Amino acid sequence: MNLLFLGLIIQILSIFGIAFFKNDRKASAISHIILIIGIAVGLTFTIQNLMQGVPSFVNYNLFRVDALSSYFLLIIQLVSIPTSIYSYSYLKHHIDKGDKVRSNLLFFIVMLISTQLVVIADNAIFFLVCWELMSMSSYLGMIMEKEKKEVQSGSFYYLIACHAIVLFLYVFFLLLHHQTNSWLISDFHISPKTGNLFIILYALSLIGFGTKAGFMPFHVWLPKAHPIAPTVFSAFLSGVIIKMGIYGILRTFQILNPTPEWLGWVVLGVSMISAIFGVWYALAQHDIKKLLAYHSIENIGIIGIGIGIGFIGSAYHSLPVQILGFGGALLHTLNHAIFKSLLFIGSGVIYQNLGTRNIELMGGLIHKSRIFVILFLIGSIAICGIPPLNGFISEFIIYNGFFRTAKELGNYYPIIMLFSAVGLAFVGGLAVACFTKLNSVMFLGSERKKVDHFNVSLYDYLSMGILAAFCIIIGFYPYPFIKIVNSVLGNGFVPFNSYSVLTNINWLMISLIFSGIVLVFALLYLWKHSIQKKYGQRNSDAWGCGYEGLDPRMQYTASSFADELNVISQSVLVYQKQEVMTDRIIPVDQSFESHSKDIIDDKFIIPGLKKLTKMISKIKIFNYSDIRYYVASVLITIIIYCIIAFIWK
């Protein structure tokens, strides 16, 4: 426990690095080093804590570190270290360009610290303060390039989403306080017998935390905010901060259980929609960061599927189902944090070098830096859930959850679980289509736009390498991580169990198969190499049907690759093609473009907000141009509230 606070204090100290050193470069180096040391100290505590399997339940009225918070601390700290390493390289790049980076670094550090505080906060008010601090610091870091118009609109979406979330959470915690007369999250417990209140609390939590996580009808801020944020922030945002929504939902489950069965259905259904449409929207994007943002929605959906299974298990008091469902969700949370930050950091490196996020202008990068492409490819394979990397492991647990639910609960469950399994398989297929598109258009073939230099610094390699290493370790040797997840579930999450459904899955066999793949692959590759030596190998031009003047622009583009799939779901995706054709002999002004909008944003949010503005403008009594009047009216309102509250008591 002390180590954790020591780590946090060291992290806070790193802020002084910014304050005391005049030289930007030196300040950035010193504070990053201190920051990483601080996180590492915290990480040693977390790992110790999780390895012992006994949660240190220390209650100082403000903090509590139990198994669930330890697990999320692990996620935060594990991702923070590579992100900080990358942050150093990123800021160095900007310092060289002469940008001001100090405030950005400050917000980054505050964001890291406040996110760690969120998961160990026990006092509800303190939790909300940390939560706001986390949201605001990430917002302020996001507007680094605030002169750009897209940055202004995108970050504004994020700001509004954050405010809406907090509104729901305020009501949520106030209701809980009202019921239990305590501000401590660990004291909260509401039984389902309270009827309507129970449902209202769940609705508030699922909307509030669900918006943070990015479940489908509430996802709109994600694809707007991620592309415009500096890469360091979008990596942390997508890797860790949206997971805080998942953390919140899991905490809610601890407070409010057992869940009714229909709630499990709702979560499962919403998650399934998020997963399928998240990946389908991703397929239609050309902006690499926007594509990755939609993939976050998909993966949050997969995590949600696990949670939904867990809820159903809780409704039927079936421990194995709960363990497999929540276990899959927890492990996928960790996995997604790892590979998504890997991919975002990769996208940042590409953006730094090429100055564009449009994948249609890239190509042939594998000839510039092979190691970089391999690292990015590892992340891509992992996110598709393809063996032998970590994404497969967590999806495998969720599939096992489907099978187990069908077996344990019987009745109509086999059919519904089968449909869920098919949904997940469908998502996997779409993810493969999406990531083969992304990787092949960006890295393979020849350059569509001339690339003069492609520099990947040692720090970039290091940060991506650490994350990729975890993808491989969890993929090939999942057992220790499975044990951690199992102990987290056993300690105060589901009623204590001696069940070993998670550890009983044949992990040894999976490790053996995966290592077998690598071994056989290596042997066959060497064999192929020797055969090629014997019978010869050379390079030549690609076959172009006899046409000689092949041009890089004639390569298959991302849009044409994804077109066949996008056309199928045209109406939902709002996928539009605009063609301008002329009949003239010399077709001068012909053009073609295709783009996709978000149906929820396009059809509901924007028209809805317009309507709301119209309604509000009708009841607007005070219409001053001076902001001081507004401040005064806010002040007066607060005073009136205070007086009412005072008299009430």
Next chain:
Amino acid sequence: MEIINIIQGAISLLLILALAPMLVGIVNKQKAVFTGRIGAPILQPYYDLKRLFRKETINANSSSMISRISPVINIVTVILAAAMLPVGFAKPLISFNGDIIVFAYILGLARFFQILAAMDIGSSFEGMGASREATFAVFAEPIFFFTIGSIAFISNYTSIYDIYQSIRLDNLSFIIFIIVCSTSVSILAITECSRMPVDDPNTHLELTMIHEVMILDNSGIDLFLYQYSSYIKLAIYAILETSFFYPLGVKNYPLGLLIFIVIILFLSVALALAETITARFKLKSIPQYLLFATAIGILNLLIYTFTK
């Protein structure tokens, strides 16, 4: 018992690896006979492989290491998938709870790299093939789950060996269920193995092909590996299909194996017949064709569960 299982599993795997090209040869020979030609000898695929093996390998200028490793990944995954299949009444080499998921996803790994390798060339031909492969794979994946997966959910087994062992043909509604399932699987097999009417491996037009156009720029040992893995893939789907009819056989290993091979031969006749009398679909209607297979899978499942 353990050792006998392992030996039998190894024999099954070796049989698949050795006889897979012959299966293609048999189908091609029958197709030739049905259309009134003499046709190439049954062993022709072996000769083809031998020829490719000795050829020089030529890589496209713009290609990278992806096209070098993809053929090897392809064959490794296909061999691994073959090792999970029960042949005759033998327990496969790799069999554990949940291997049905590993089986489906391991083929996904092969597909991932195959698509990347096709795009690696940087030519539009390969791009077209890759795009089609990715699209049809999305629709093919659910079929697998709605057929073999549905038996898994009904029987509560999660290993391919156990799933097939659980099939008992003593109940009329279950027999019908299995027959419709096997129809769906055959549609899946035709798509995955790029046979008619989804894909025509023998056409001369690159624009209309799927699998064949993806490996257009490969030669020598690379093409050898691709071809060999596509032969094994056909054998894999033939076994998936045949295994539906297990209980026809006797619970006796040698006899079971014999009956197994006979059923595969029957299937090859059916495939050759189908390929002779059907024309290739328009590319646009292939998703509908696959959705049709999914739909009969769903209907079949619903009807079975409600009449049970």
